[in-house]
Amino acid sequence: MDDRAEGIIKRFSAASVISALKDTPAVMVIGPRQCGKTTLARELIHGERPYLTLDDKTTRLAAQTDPTGMVRDLDRAIIDEVQLAPDLLRAIKESIDNDRRPGRFLLTGSANILTLPKISESLAGRMEIVTLLPLSRAEIRGQRPAFLQNALAGQLAKSAEKMIGADLIRAVLTGGYPEMLDRARPDRRSAWARSYIQAIVQRDVHEIVEIDKLNYVPRLLQVLAHHSAQLTNFTKIGGQVGLDDKTTRAYLGILEQVFLIKRVEPWFNDRLSRLVKTPKLHFLDSGLLAAILGATTERVTANRSIFGPLLETFVMSEIMKQFGWLDDSCTLSHYRDKDKNEVDFVIENAAGDVVGIDVKSAASVSGSDFKGLKKLADATGTAFQLGVVLYDGDLSLPFGDRMYAAPVSCLWGNELQTSPRMYAACPLGSDSSWTETTPRCTLPRPPTIARECEARARYACISDACPCLSEVKRRKPGKRCLRPMASRCQIRLPRIYVELLLVGCN
Ligand SMILES: Nc1ncnc2c1ncn2[C@@H]1O[C@H](COP(=O)(O)OP(=O)(O)O)[C@@H](O)[C@H]1O
Numbered sequence: 244m245d246d247r248a249e250g251i252i253k254r255f256s257a258a259s260v261i262s263a264l265k266d267t268p269a270v271m272v273i274g275p276r277q278c279g280k281t282t283l284a285r286e287l288i289h290g291e292r293p294y295l296t297l298d299d300k301t302t303r304l305a306a307q308t309d310p311t312g313m314v315r316d317l318d319r320a321i322i323d324e325v326q327l328a329p330d331l332l333r334a335i336k337e338s339i340d341n342d343r344r345p346g347r348f349l350l351t352g353s354a355n356i357l358t359l360p361k362i363s364e365s366l367a368g369r370m371e372i373v374t375l376l377p378l379s380r381a382e383i384r385g386q387r388p389a390f391l392q393n394a395l396a397g398q399l400a401k402s403a404e405k406m407i408g409a410d411l412i413r414a415v416l417t418g419g420y421p422e423m424l425d426r427a428r429p430d431r432r433s434a435w436a437r438s439y440i441q442a443i444v445q446r447d448v449h450e451i452v453e454i455d456k457l458n459y460v461p462r463l464l465q466v467l468a469h470h471s472a473q474l475t476n477f478t479k480i481g482g483q484v485g486l487d488d489k490t491t492r493a494y495l496g497i498l499e500q501v502f503l504i505k506r507v508e509p510w511f512n513d514r515l516s517r518l519v520k521t522p523k524l525h526f527l528d529s530g531l532l533a534a535i536l537g538a539t540t541e542r543v544t545a546n547r548s549i550f551g552p553l554l555e556t557f558v559m560s561e562i563m564k565q566f567g568w569l570d571d572s573c574t575l576s577h578y579r580d581k582d583k584n585e586v587d588f589v590i591e592n593a594a595g596d597v598v599g600i601d602v603k604s605a606a607s608v609s610g611s612d613f614k615g616l617k618k619l620a621d622a623t624g625t626a627f628q629l630g631v632v633l634y635d636g637d638l639s640l641p642f643g644d645r646m647y648a649a650p651v652s653c654l655w656g657n658e659l660q661t662s663p664r665m666y667a668a669c670p671l672g673s674d675s676s677w678t679e680t681t682p683r684c685t686l687p688r689p690p691t692i693a694r695e696c697e698a699r700a701r702y703a704c705i706s707d708a709c710p711c712l713s714e715v716k717r718r719k720p721g722k723r724c725l726r727p728m729a730s731r732c733q734i735r736l737p738r739i740y741v742e743l744l745l746v747g748c749n
């Protein structure tokens with residue numbers, strides 16, 4: 244796909260579709276309704292292929308009545324919304340078995356019917372699946388992100404843009420659907436989101452299964468929204484709606500199939516006995532979640548506790564989007580042990596490298612925010628590459644061995660962080676005594692720090708980007724340091740620390 248179509252944002256998944264079409268008979272783009280599947284498919288093909296959509300009643304009827312007949316006359320075609328006639332996939336399989344040329348079918352589907360074992364087995368080896376989610380911040384900016392790739396190699400990407408406070412709230416409440424991004428007014432966005440959800444429930448959910456209690460689904464979504472990012476208690480959720488445990492599980496499965504929610508499994512290690520084994524539930528788009536919760540900028544600003552789960556959803560969807568662009572295949576889970584230590588997201592690649600991400604909706608971070616990440620680091624040992632607390636501030640700071648606090652916008656950063664710098668001063672603060680303390684920490688002495696810290700404070704950690712050296716405050720001996728890292732440092736640290744006020748850096 245090129246950039247010529249006006250107003251069309253380049254999709255990074257396009258490359259995966261193009262390369263799959265070159266060596267696989269069928270490629271299926273799956274993802275939620277309105278995320279941009281048809282636009283992507285049509286952009287890629289530029290009108291060179293016949294285009295059929297099962298959203299069209301007559302076409303759908305033909306596909307349902309005589310799937311073999313429909314496929315017989317087709318070659319190098321785009322077929323949109325194939326979940327509406329699952330039998331068509333069987334016919335496509337037969338057609339592929341007779342003619343295995345690559346690139347014969349480009350399909351799209353707004354429901355993950357491939358979770359149905361029969362379908363996924365029959366198409367194994369014949370069809371490649373590309374998941375397309377709503378637009379990511381990286382796509383909106385037009386630059387491929389380097390966050391996950393670098394994190395899995397133990398490095399932190401640099402924040403892509405300054406997005407904190409009200410800007411971050413706006414991005415989270417808007418989410419990634421193009422139609423939401425196009426609407427300037429928040430009330431218009433939530434009107435769109437509400438009618439979108441209604442359409443999904445009444446049409447797609449209904450099309451997938453004969454669901455006998457369809458009118459329970461909107462209420463179920465409401466309850467789920469209030470449990471978003473929490474450990475899933477199926478009985479409790481079902482109880483609030485009037486559904487039994489089994490039906491609740493089945494309905495959640497359907498909502499997952501239509502890409503409204505995502506179940507995040509617990510991280511598991513059979514050598515550790517104190518892990519909690521309950522999944523968490525997330526919405527897949529923070530804009531939709533915000534609409535269901537009735538979260539507005541005013542409400543979120545007045546009550547930050549509403550913002551936490553929304554920000555977590557936003558972070559999860561940004562991570563999920565990047566999964567699709569990595570060569571590596573990664574899994575997403577959450578960590579929780581019986582002592583209530585938690586890590587919101589654990590990412591593991593095929594080689595077993597582990598990255599932990601915690602989300603904090605506040606503008607400051609302290610050492611205690613790394614408790615869960617440190618547990619995860621202990622549990623995974625050398626596999627642990629990086630632990631990051633993403634927060635609503637614009638400063639990246641190291642917080643110990645392989646641990647960082649970083650702005651949420653690091654997630655879509657496309658460059659590496661220049662090393663956070665650490666300055667150490669000898670008691671007399673002479674120039675020569677400012678030492679390069681770790682391979683990551685090189686710098687001559689900054690005069691402001693020297694003056695500020697000369698006699699008493701011996702140690703300060705600042706980010707390259709921090710504009711507020713003047714915010715350096717003295718800490719009394721024995722008080723907790725903002726960043727008691729130094730495990731990689733070669734000097735012995737004095738016990739008097741200087742703290743940077745993160746809030747002051749905004
Ligand atoms: N890459 C894109 N850039 C900008 N807008 C897009 C893009 N992809 C889709 N849209 C817009 O989003 C809406 C839904 O797109 P569509 O391709 O029909 O989604 P789907 O086929 O997944 O339901 C349309 O209004 C479309 O113009």
Ligand SMILES: [Mg+2]
Binds near residue numbers: 281282323
């Ligand atoms: Mg479509």
